[in-house]
Amino acid sequence: MATLQNNIEIDHETGGICLFDKPDKSIKLHPLWLRERANGPNDFDPISHQRLYEHSDFPDDLRVTKINASGLDAVNLIFSDGHESQIILGDVKKELGWQKNPESPPLPKSWTTRTNEKQEFDWETLDDPQAMKALLNSYFKNGYCVMQNTPTHKDALKMLARRFGYLRETNFGELFNVETKPDPTDIAYTDAALASHTDNPYRDPVPGIQFLHCLRNEVAGGLSTLVDGMAIAEQLHRDAPNEAQVLEEVIVRFRYEGPSAILEHYGPLIERDHTGLIRHIRLSSRVDYVPALDPETLALFYSGRRRLHQMASSTEFQINFPFRAGTLLMMDNYRLLHGRTAFNGKQGHRHLQGCYIDHDGPDCLYRLLARDGQTTWVIREE
Ligand SMILES: [Fe+2]
Missing domain, CATH: 3.30.2020.30 (NE0471 N-terminal domain-like)
Structure with missing residues (x-):
């Protein structure tokens, strides 16, 4: 040789x-x-x-x-x-995989209330490559990040979200407004508490990243809640592995029916990526329809799903924080569950705007930053 x-x-x-x-x-x-x-x-x-x-x-x-x-x-x-x-x-x-690739975004690391290290980033600093890199590191590791000091004029979110990717328009529009209103088309548009959930599992594809941007908040409650879906799925595998396995195998139908859209999509409650990491949780009490499987399988399914919901509303896994004007939350809708505590809509005005982008936006930004030090997503290739 x-x-x-x-x-x-x-x-x-x-x-x-x-x-x-x-x-x-x-x-x-x-x-x-x-x-x-x-x-x-x-x-x-x-x-x-x-x-x-x-x-x-x-x-x-x-x-x-x-x-x-x-x-x-x-x-x-x-x-x-x-x-x-x-x-x-x-x-x-x-x-x-023999050498670290500086271009690859950090791997996710599951967190609980005890281990969570909530970091906040100042929007005004994000032109600095180091600040943007710190934000993206936190996002990829934890599945979310919180920015403060963002502009609060109406529809500013379009500009804010485009910093990280292309907007994904839905039947709710490019942006959706989360504020109390008459005849709501979604329970989010009331002052009721929202249990931990992932958004839009009935959509194909499921929206990757959700932004929530606070324009105004005059009410005492309405705290934003977050749960690491990866952490509760890992815990379920430790507590009841046969139930967790069923949640990975049973394909559930998700359905939304509103005035202008009927949407259906399918998937398991817990899904792994090609490397075996738990990457996608579908948990939304109001829109899931499990098939009529044999009673033994469904008993495991219902028990596992109940455990996931219980963990998702427990103080062991659920963090909460207030939204104030200028707060911007970016979260991985495949990994994190979000919700809010109830508030009294008569106390004052609470106005959030939301939108979605795809996962590849921050991923691309991270890689551009590693290669060129480029901190903004402005390229539109012909
Ligand atoms: Fe939601």
Whole structure:
């Protein structure tokens, strides 16, 4: 075998390479996998970073025939079809998870009332890359963040939310107003308490991130409540694993029917992402319809769902805080449950505005910040 520096050698069995890491970690990399990571000028467009070829252009029996170190972190590969290009070992190791990737947003860390560290950020400081990075770190770790000192004119939320992503309009409009009003189309538009819930599980796709922006608050109650859905799902797995399993497996129908929209969508109450992390909780007492499964399964389902609701309203898991004029809450609607305590609408005016954006907004902003130090989301590519 031709051993070169950088702990890399041709694997003659597969035609790929074997990459070693200290002291006893190694991986065999398929020749096509390597070819798709080759990043010379004939491989990727320098602006869009999109590949300049089709997968079907390559022969099935492609092999690496020669490797040459071409720098501290770069290796030149010559393939059996004559193509010569380089791979960056640091990029490969980041993709393999062998090295930390500074571009990747932090992983979520579940919290309870005891462990929660509520951080507040001053809107006026967010042009500073370090301040924006601290905010995004907190958001990705905790699933929410609170900003103060935002402008409070009506519809300012459009500008505020666009700092983080593109607005997701719904049948409630680009923005929805959370204030008491006659003939409400949603219980949110009354002064009643709202139990912990996730928004709009009946929508396809379910809105990723919710903003709530306080324009005015003259009432004593109406505290905003938050619960980490990841934490209560983890607790359910510890307390009643068979019930938690049923909540991951049973597909529930969610339905909204209002004056101008009938919406249905399906999903489990607890859902994991492709890495196995609990990422999506669907919990909304008023809009869920479980299928007519056998009584044994439903007994587990109802018991598990009851436990989730009990945890979501307990002081062990539920934090609360007041909204004052200029408070802006950004929360992951897949992970966090939100609600509010009751208030007396006759005491005065309480006016919040809300809207949704997709998850990829803050994710993109974090990556731009890591790459370019760019703190605003203003790019609209043609
Ligand atoms: Fe809500």
